[in-house]
Ligand SMILES: Nc1ncnc2c1ncn2[C@@H]1O[C@H](COP(=O)(O)OP(=O)(O)OP(=O)(O)O)[C@@H](O)[C@H]1O
């Protein structure tokens with residue numbers, strides 16, 4: 164039996180505007196877990212933002228770990244999980260995908276499954292319904308992917324040179340609620356334009372034409388037009404960000420967090436300006452996480468915010 168272990172999972176932002184359900188980017192805010200063999204499954208939440216979560220087998224992480232173990236005909240051992248998180252729940256920063264990635268990873272390690280990243284992604288994408296957040300949490304960096312005919316494909320990209328600023332409101336917006344406002348179908352003209360905009364966004368990101376990428380980021384036709392009314396001050400934030408050097412601003416995932424991309428080295432400046440302009444929002448300067456989900460050494464416990472008991 165594996166003794167104690169430590170797991171660190173990055174947050175993520177999805178869509179980047181027009182890459183609906185397809186593009187994800189890992190961010191340097193983390194869910195961290197201390198996992199110890201125990202008499203029975205239980206969870207201890209160290210961060211106030213996790214306090215409302217269940218502490219027993221109703222916990223999402225247990226359910227995903229169990230489902231993954233069952234899928235491979237293995238018995239999941241009893242574990243105690245102490246957890247801390249910098250990823251606010253239901254804000255569009257991939258908290259559920261990080262938890263799902265953690266559940267799959269725990270089953271992989273403690274049931275000796277030896278799954279590849281592609282296999283973990285396939286399991287996670289089937290649960291999430293799209294590979295954007297889960298792909299970013301597993302691989303790190305930028306990911307572009309698709310779930311089609313039950314199969315997930317993903318392309319991880321590592322060299323995106325951008326600073327990121329997020330504006331996090333105090334209210335939650337459940338992904339399910341933000342998906343319920345979307346239309347069931349689109350006219351051909353709109354679908355063709357949306358696809359062209361998304362293709363151009365990707366080409367611009369890959370060729371480091373960040374100004375063009377920012378312009379495309381603000382032209383989504385698939386979800387933002389329907390979700391913007393759910394997000395207070397979205398138009399004002401986009402305008403102030405643009406006036407102060409942002410390449411582009413979009414809804415992060417399903418919202419309500421708003422995300423701006425700016426030139427490397429300019430993130431803190433933009434964050435300071437946006438914080439002054441929107442004092443009711445929590446404005447943070449973030450960077451891209453390039454590692455994805457990682458098992459950590461015990462010596463990094465303090466760094467992870469977990470301390471031994
Ligand atoms: N660390 C966690 N442990 C257990 N459950 C979690 C954890 N993080 C999130 N969840 C569950 O996921 C829910 C939030 O999922 P939801 O998809 O609505 O938002 P999100 O993943 O934060 O946002 P988005 O998918 O737009 O990035 C929480 O209300 C909670 O039930």
Ligand SMILES: N[C@@H](CCO)C(=O)O
Pocket residue numbers: 177178183184185293295296338341342386416417
């Ligand atoms: N692509 C997803 C991300 C949130 O899970 C959405 O926008 O609904």
